[in-house]
Amino acid sequence: NAGEGLADAGVREVFEETGVKCEFRSVLCFRHTFNFRYGCDDLYYVIWYQGLTHEITRDPHEIAECKWIPIPEYVAMQTEKTKLIAYALKCYLKIQETGAGGICLSHYQHPVAAM
Secondary structure, eight states, X not given: OTTOOHHHHHHHHHHHHHOXXXXXXXXXXXXXXXXXXXXEXXXXXXXXXXXXXXXXXXXXXXXXXXXXXXXXXXXXXXXXXXXXXXXXXXXXXXXXXXTOOSOOOXXXXXXXXXX
């Protein structure tokens, strides 16, 4: 929506598409790919939202399937397409384990960017 920031847009989208109320916690990582499609750059964010409700009410026009998955199980299912998300979740787990409020910094090159 016009004038809406990243955090508020995510809270709204999660609720509209899943019925789950959540609050913004942090940006876990992002990637910027230059000249991705149609001469446009692509920004991709992985954001930590804390769920405030648990019951999922899927919007069938937006999502084919949605369910809660334990993070270690999701990371174990990693594919080339979900590699960046799996990396961000590993960083999230490290932050949770150490209690650090910082960011897990590393260089990650997306396969599309490597072409």
